[in-house]
Amino acid sequence: MTMGELLASGLAAVFNPGMFFMVCVAIVLGTVFGALPGVSATMAVALGLTFTYTMEPIPAIVFLTAIYCSSITGGSITAILFKIPGVPSSAPTTFDGYPMAQRGEAGKALGVALLASAFGGLVSAIAMFLLSRPLTAAALQFGPSDLFAVTFMGLSILTCLDSEHILTCIISGLLGLLLACVGQDKMYAVQRLTFGSRELLAGIDMIPVLIGLFAVTEVFKQTNPNKKRLTAEDGVTGGRVNTKMPSLKEIWGIKWTMIRCSVVGTVVGILPGAGATIASFLCYTMETKLSKHPEKFGTGIIDGIASSEASNNAATGGAMVPLLSLGIPGGNAAAVMMSALTLKGVQLGPLLLTNQPTYLSATFMSMIVTNILMVIVAMGIAKVFAQILAIPYSYLGPIILMLALIGTYGDQMSATSVQIMVLAGVLGLVVRACHLNSAAIVLGLVLGNMCEQNFSRGYLMSKGSIPAMFSPTAHPIAFVLIIVCILLLVSPAVMPLIKKAKAKK
Amino acid sequence: MFELIVNILLFIFLGFTFFTHVLEAAVPAKVTKNPYALQPDVWPKTIIILLEICLIINIIQIIRRNKGNPEFTLAAFAKSIPGFLKSRLFLGIVIMVGASLLLETLGFIVTSLLILFLYGMLLGEKNIPRLAIASVCITLVLYIVFSGMLSVNLPRGTIGFLRSFALFLESVVGAVKGIF
Numbered sequence: 001m002t003m004g005e006l007l008a009s010g011l012a013a014v015f016n017p018g019m020f021f022m023v024c025v026a027i028v029l030g031t032v033f034g035a036l037p038g039v040s041a042t043m044a045v046a047l048g049l050t051f052t053y054t055m056e057p058i059p060a061i062v063f064l065t066a067i068y069c070s071s072i073t074g075g076s077i078t079a080i081l082f083k084i085p086g087v088p089s090s091a092p093t094t095f096d097g098y099p100m101a102q103r104g105e106a107g108k109a110l111g112v113a114l115l116a117s118a119f120g121g122l123v124s125a126i127a128m129f130l131l132s133r134p135l136t137a138a139a140l141q142f143g144p145s146d147l148f149a150v151t152f153m154g155l156s157i158l159t160c161l162d163s164e165h166i167l168t169c170i171i172s173g174l175l176g177l178l179l180a181c182v183g184q185d186k187m188y189a190v191q192r193l194t195f196g197s198r199e200l201l202a203g204i205d206m207i208p209v210l211i212g213l214f215a216v217t218e219v220f221k222q223t224n225p226n227k228k229r230l231t232a233e234d235g236v237t238g239g240r241v242n243t244k245m246p247s248l249k250e251i252w253g254i255k256w257t258m259i260r261c262s263v264v265g266t267v268v269g270i271l272p273g274a275g276a277t278i279a280s281f282l283c284y285t286m287e288t289k290l291s292k293h294p295e296k297f298g299t300g301i302i303d304g305i306a307s308s309e310a311s312n313n314a315a316t317g318g319a320m321v322p323l324l325s326l327g328i329p330g331g332n333a334a335a336v337m338m339s340a341l342t343l344k345g346v347q348l349g350p351l352l353l354t355n356q357p358t359y360l361s362a363t364f365m366s367m368i369v370t371n372i373l374m375v376i377v378a379m380g381i382a383k384v385f386a387q388i389l390a391i392p393y394s395y396l397g398p399i400i401l402m403l404a405l406i407g408t409y410g411d412q413m414s415a416t417s418v419q420i421m422v423l424a425g426v427l428g429l430v431v432r433a434c435h436l437n438s439a440a441i442v443l444g445l446v447l448g449n450m451c452e453q454n455f456s457r458g459y460l461m462s463k464g465s466i467p468a469m470f471s472p473t474a475h476p477i478a479f480v481l482i483i484v485c486i487l488l489l490v491s492p493a494v495m496p497l498i499k500k501a502k503a504k505k
Numbered sequence: 506m507f508e509l510i511v512n513i514l515l516f517i518f519l520g521f522t523f524f525t526h527v528l529e530a531a532v533p534a535k536v537t538k539n540p541y542a543l544q545p546d547v548w549p550k551t552i553i554i555l556l557e558i559c560l561i562i563n564i565i566q567i568i569r570r571n572k573g574n575p576e577f578t579l580a581a582f583a584k585s586i587p588g589f590l591k592s593r594l595f596l597g598i599v600i601m602v603g604a605s606l607l608l609e610t611l612g613f614i615v616t617s618l619l620i621l622f623l624y625g626m627l628l629g630e631k632n633i634p635r636l637a638i639a640s641v642c643i644t645l646v647l648y649i650v651f652s653g654m655l656s657v658n659l660p661r662g663t664i665g666f667l668r669s670f671a672l673f674l675e676s677v678v679g680a681v682k683g684i685f
Contacts, residue, residue, distance in 0.1 A: 185545040191530040223597040394630035398621040410657040418605040456543040464541040
């Protein structure tokens with residue numbers, strides 16, 4: 001089947017009123033699932049699967065793909081409004097989204113998040129359609145050393161999260177990396193740092209720490225000043241939340257951010273084991289380094305939101321590339337998608353294009369349609385969510401705590417997770433008082449396991465030689481990436497010195 | 506002073522961890538005998554060493570920064586403790602710690618009611634009857650949405666009548682779901 005025929009079959013499969021309606025329903029469900037803390041993209045697809053038992057394969061594929069894409073987008077809504085990342089990959093969205101919502105620009109932040117998500121999704125869908133085979137082949141060339149270098153690049157954000165407190169940011173990041181070591185070592189299953197606790201054997205889960213450090217700490221912080229109702233400064237004017245959308249000029253201003261992050265997000269999504277969370281942190285780092293005004297990142301600028309959202313949505317599309325062409329899921333949510341598609345009779349792998357081309361084109365086209373419709377449908381949902389900000393804080397604060405509790409408990413079905421969440425909430429207060437950085441702790445925790453595992457594997461494969469792991473001849477990708485990482489890590493310390501020297505001259 | 510105390514405590518705790526808890530089980534012989542394998546303690550130990558170095562630098566910086574500051578004394582820190590223990594923030598922490606410890610015993614419904622009501626009062630809500638009604642309604646909505654509709658297994662509690670009530674509520678939601 002030629003590309004043109006494939007495209008035509010995709011259009012025929014998706015472009016009819018019934019299918020459009022179904023995509024809209026799936027977007028509503030996916031966005032709401034994604035926005036609810038504790039209901040991850042993985043869980044959203046699993047929940048969506050129950051609706052498809054009686055469907056024909058193509059409508060089922062379209063429905064599930066729409067849920068999968070929109071659930072990642074939904075995660076940004078609560079991240080911006082309540083500082084609760086609906087999905088872990090939305091954590092960097094809180095850095096700039098929440099300050100914007102607090103400043104009265106909730107609508108603008110949500111608008112940017114949705115547009116960037118849609119853009120990222122579209123780029124990855126097109127990449128999936130055009131470059132599925134070569135991209136997968138290229139991704140399979142990535143060995144443990146290269147994956148370590150990619151993850152390490154994500155960690156290089158540590159030196160620029162707070163330019164006034166670089167040392168405390170590094171301490172926070174190292175604390176996060178250490179927390180990721182708790183439990184059984186992933187390579188040899190040796191028990192570490194559990195202090196005899198059985199509950200910690202499986203390690204410290206990311207969700208309770210994330211929700212605790214961001215959402216619970218925020219409510220604790222609001223407890224003392226007795227913040228009763230959000231004011232005009234907080235985005236509420238005359239009892240209504242400011243839902244003013246971003247202007248075309250503002251969107252045009254972040255075009256390169258969206259393009260860069262969509263491309264990088266797609267590539268990271270294709271890498272096995274990486275996924276949307278790493279993509280969003282990595283792209284946020286990248287944009288901080290590339291920006292002309294890095295000091296504004298984290299204070300509430302649309303560039304920060306666009307980088308995180310474009311990349312995490314692009315990664316969802318990217319994860320579909322190895323899934324469809326090789327039958328290898330790129331992450332947890334992609335693994336559930338794989339089971340769902342297999343259940344519907346899709347033969348994932350190299351023969352998909354030969355035996356079931358319509359299924360491939362339907363998946364591609366549904367991603368395109370979902371990402372376009374999502375901007376309109378999810379915006380309506382976001383506006384409804386934004387109105388929640390007008391609720392008096394004496395009601396909203398406890399509701400946020402309850403959502404945090406449900407999200408944490410629902411993830412592992414364990415009260416220990418809730419206790420860790422509360423502990424993380426208290427830790428967030430200590431972190432604040434000591435000028436440490438919550439985002440850096442989360443970053444370390446998210447990237448820690450992948451960093452250690454890939455380093456360990458790379459070390460083993462290069463026969464215990466670190467220079468061989470990053471040799472320019474054997475591992476050129478790792479070599480280049482590590483050089484870039486070193487430059488990125490050193491630049492915040494060196495650049496001011498260079499500027500000083502220039503000024504003296 | 507609080508920042509300095511936290512840094513010193515963290516330094517001591519990490520030192521203790523380095524020597525006692527990095528490895529808590531025997532490493533398999535095939536790993537120890539493999540000269541190319543990265544031993545499971547290397548990564549965490551490296552992180553702890555880096556942390557200890559950073560903490561020493563940070564402690565020195567904190568002391569230098571606060572040289573001559575009259576508030577930077579243990580006595581001044583000790584004086585601020587009673588104020589914190591009487592603050593709303595401390596009460597809020599107590600409510601959440603209590604709720605997390607009692608969640609499985611009391612179950613979701615009672616825990617939710619307690620958090621919504623007590624924390625609402627703590628945040629300054631004066632209209633108690635309205636807060637009580639809102640707490641009940643919000644709890645029911647959350648329970649129906651998450652447990653009934655999204656099949657999230659929320660704790661039912663271990664106390665007999667509370668568990669029976671949760672099961673009753675689930676059966677009602679199940680019956681309504683069955684109709685639709």
